[in-house]
Amino acid sequence: MATFEQVVNILTDNKTPYQAKQEFIELNELSEDDLIDVANYVTIERNFYKRQCEKLKIKVQSRLQENNG
Numbered sequence: 001m002a003t004f005e006q007v008v009n010i011l012t013d014n015k016t017p018y019q020a021k022q023e024f025i026e027l028n029e030l031s032e033d034d035l036i037d038v039a040n041y042v043t044i045e046r047n048f049y050k051r052q053c054e055k056l057k058i059k060v061q062s063r064l065q066e067n068n069g
Contacts, residue, residue: 002028008038 002010002024010016010024025035 004037004041007034008041011035011038012042 007024007028007030011021024030
């Protein structure tokens with residue numbers, strides 16, 4: 001039985017061929033709900049980092065303006 005982390009790592013690895021991913025899904029008997037959970041996790045993580053990057057960008061711009069102003 002694969003861990004959630006293993007599932008995410010394999011299914012999101014761009015270097016892993018589609019056929020290998022399909023075999024992994026079948027071997028580990030992953031359901032549609034399992035795949036939806038992985039997609040939701042990736043979306044949540046992406047959104048989190050997007051917000052963090054936006055905050056950092058604002059801070060950097062603010063400091064640049066302070067130093068140049």
